Amino acid sequence: MAGKEDLHKPLQLKGVKKLFKKGLKEKKEALKGVSLQIERGEIFGLLGPNGAGKSTLVKIALGLIIPSEGEVLLNGHNPSKPQAKKGVGYLPEHFRPPSRLTPETFMAFAGEMGSLSDNPLSPTDALTLVGLERSAWSRQMRRLSKGMLQRVGLASVLVHRPSFIILDEPLSGLDPIGRHDVKELLMQFNAQGGTIFLNSHILADIGNLCHRVGILHQGSLLFVGKIEELLAKTGRAQLEEAFLAMVKGEKDA
Ligand SMILES: Nc1ncnc2c1ncn2[C@@H]1O[C@H](COP(=O)(O)OP(=O)(O)O)[C@@H](O)[C@H]1O
Ligand SMILES: [Mg+2]
Structure with missing residues (x-):
């Protein structure tokens, strides 16, 4: 059913910040102003080391956590609204x-x-x-x-x-055959028109799966675009090297 939802982008984040309180004085800024748009029909991979803020971002996208600042639209609606989650599937990190x-x-x-x-x-x-x-x-x-x-x-x-699935580390803990099979499945879902947002800290899985990637590091989005653009920007030949160059702040080859 092609409804109104199709007019909206699956997910839009604007200036999203999240501050977690840890005890009385200590605070952790898990997201430091993230802006990102997911396009209908794409496979988008959010890459980042452990603790980067990936799961926090996913939970904010789904309305499971309220951001400290910023705007979130899921299918064009505030994620707390029931119509936002229509047609959205979520697989948590530790299923x-x-x-x-x-x-x-x-x-x-x-x-x-x-x-x-x-x-x-x-x-x-x-x-x-x-x-x-x-x-x-x-x-x-x-x-x-x-x-x-x-x-x-x-x-x-x-x-x-x-029509839109959000998967938190869907490939972690799988053996190579399992990863291959799950990737095939995701590509098949996408080939039938489904949109995918996934998180991963495993770079090797992302290269031939995602149309666009984002690199999240310590709560900041350092890059969003195609992998070719990331390679060109960092002057590296491999995704892994480009990723390391990005998170270490070495933008020049
Ligand atoms: N509920 C919470 N309370 C306090 N700190 C949290 C909470 N959830 C996540 N954090 C902190 O926020 C940061 C990002 O966590 P997370 O989003 O789980 O990262 P990732 O999924 O990229 O590994 C980490 O430093 C983590 O310890
Ligand atoms: Mg996580």
């Missing part, structure tokens, strides 16, 4: 489904929850879509590998047929 449920049972709940979609996929279709092997469907989730659990997590997001 831990109930360990004694099986993927089949869990998916039956996931499809019902949140009423994000009027027309969710069936649990079976969602598990097939993410390529979870059939023998794992009826096994308790405490007996599944990290890669299998990540597929269940993605199934629980895709079951609602979202």
Whole structure:
């Protein structure tokens, strides 16, 4: 259904700051004025070392945390409004489904929850879509590998047929085959018109997946653009070197 939501950018942040209070006097500025726009149909990767503020940014985008300053629009609405989250799927950083449920049972709940979609996929279709092997469907989730659990997590997001998915470190903890498979799945979702915003501290996974990247370091966005532009700007041949040059402040080769 092409609704009004399509007229809006999936996500817009303007001058977003977040100050966490730690104890009585100590404060931590996790985001220091971040402005960013996600375009419909793109795969955007937010890169940054641990502690850069990536998860904080994602939670602000979804209205789970209120920014100290700045503006956030999700599908053109304040993220606290129900219509902002329509068609939006979220996979948190540490997805831990109930360990004694099986993927089949869990998916039956996931499809019902949140009423994000009027027309969710069936649990079976969602598990097939993410390529979870059939023998794992009826096994308790405490007996599944990290890669299998990540597929269940993605199934629980895709079951609602979202048009925009926000994934916090979707590839971390996966072995090379798991990473490859999840990337394929994300590209397939994107090829069908879906927009993706993902966070990662693993550079190797981003290069051939994301159309644009952002580099977040100590709460500041140092770069937003295509990887070629990042390489040109830093005068490096590889994403990893360009990233290091950026976060170390060596902008010239
Ligand atoms: N609820 C919180 N209270 C205090 N500090 C926090 C909180 N959440 C995150 N932080 C701090 O904010 C910074 C950014 O954290 P986070 O967004 O989780 O980074 P990343 O996801 O990039 O690893 C870190 O220094 C972290 O310790
Ligand atoms: Mg994080």
